[in-house]
Amino acid sequence: MIATNAGRAPVVFDDVVMAARRLAGVVHRTPVMTSRDLDRRAGCRVFLKCENFQRAGAFKIRGAFNAMSQLSEDEKRCGVITYSSGNHAQAIALAGSLLGVPALVVMPADAPSIKAEATKAYGAEVVFYNPQTEEREAVAEKLGAGKGMTLIPPFDHPQVIAGQGTAALEMMEQVGDLDLMLAPCGGGGLLSGSAIALKGRLPEAQIIGVEPEGADNGNRAYRSGKIERIEQPRTFADGLRPKALGEHTFQIIRRCVDGMVTVSEDEIRATLDFLWNRMKLVVEPSAAVGLAPLFHGKLGATGSRVAVIISGGNADIDAVARWFRAEKA
């Protein structure tokens, strides 16, 4: 009988531990912030893992660097390709510049120019596609294959997932025991990585994924037991608009995550307002999503110790200011 690893889960706790070693000295050990006002409001002790202070402004560098650092010398020479108009694009660009690996990022032609500029500033090449007529995965595969490039997708990749899990791992070192962890869910990379890290170290602790109501494909998939797709996700939280979970992230979330909840746009906005105006943190709308159920007392977490991953800080200040104005109007 031949031994295979076919039965092995795509990502296990040890992968997260190994990722943390690769990332040591490369990514920031981001601070954990607390607030008496927040604790009073939530009725529990809340710890915010502030990945808005991470390099390139979000947790994404953890997964990107972890995956890219394991490429062979040949693969590194040929470079990597990805598709993203958001934080993963900048993360791949930064990881590429740190590792000396050429990076090509496929972006929709209507992406905000500031995002393309930021990605180029980290040294990546940006190629635009027409989101009306082309699928980004297909564009990336076609472009990359011709050049022998390795595709590193934004979430559905074991080493990306393992890397994202290091934020939760680090957080447990910083704050000790936890009863509950909350993470926002877009494509599920952060949530699935965090779940593996949490269950590996604190098997009794629970983890809940949070989505905007208008982008609740993960909640639906969690309930139906199969990947669900939303063609037009509707939310101001631009980082949480992937149309569906990936194969890997779905399997991990189904197996390791204890629940999925949704929050309304008003709940996201009020939470974002608190994070900016009271806690003085520049965070992007997606980053408020993980905190929102707690902030609105929707979880019955009274008296417990709760960790929330604040995923990133790449916010368009002008857009956020307009959004706050709409709230007051």
Add this chain to the structure above:
Amino acid sequence: MIATNAGRAPVVFDDVVMAARRLAGVVHRTPVMTSRDLDRRAGCRVFLKCENFQRAGAFKIRGAFNAMSQLSEDEKRCGVITYSSGNHAQAIALAGSLLGVPALVVMPADAPSIKAEATKAYGAEVVFYNPQTEEREAVAEKLGAGKGMTLIPPFDHPQVIAGQGTAALEMMEQVGDLDLMLAPCGGGGLLSGSAIALKGRLPEAQIIGVEPEGADNGNRAYRSGKIERIEQPRTFADGLRPKALGEHTFQIIRRCVDGMVTVSEDEIRATLDFLWNRMKLVVEPSAAVGLAPLFHGKLGATGSRVAVIISGGNADIDAVARWFRAEKA
């Protein structure tokens, strides 16, 4: 011969040390943030003491609580009065609520309602005056005298100054040796307190005060050797608009501060942009003023270890977003 303390300076290092003891467990030990990008840009190692994360959003609670906690029981019962439409108002209100001391705050009738609301939310009473026809000091004295209240002005008070100096003291515990410290200068409370703290612990280190060009009364006073007044300070940095230094702050600045510089509105704005968009810190415009000369390479601090007091985070996000837009236009 009778011993007197007539020759004693109004504030000495020991006053700051004592203030720090009174404030222990009451105020936050705010974090010190750093940035490789910032260091590269400034050509030196920069440490930002983030008082935007302080209770009530600014360093002001340090001075307010230090002064109020030393009142006699009788004085506490009669309450305190102050004049401020800014961070000192909220600080007095919060310190009052922590110490059980009634607080009355005199504000101009045209102060943003959000500031009056925030002050009331901490439990203070707010009385408005007409800034066209009345002087705030006179209004406060008249109102307070009738009720036996103690006046605690926003900066020109020895125990307020000693309290403000505790941010610098704390910072030296956090980062160790320093060559230079920068602090913004409005009425001079933060600058003079910081100077006493710095010189008491690191006599060789230098401290420089920074003002906006349109509110440079401190620079003028430093050069002329007498208090200088500007009737209409012009700057977006609303926390730095006092018309003149106080008697105490002027004397301390003249004696202990090594230099005063100014920065333009464009320099403040570019620094604020970096703090928000790159460092993900919600800081108020005044808080960017201390960093601005370093950020623009105006100090020749190459290779040194430089501390900057980030004074507060009570920014109007809408106004800041508009100000950033003006920069790009």
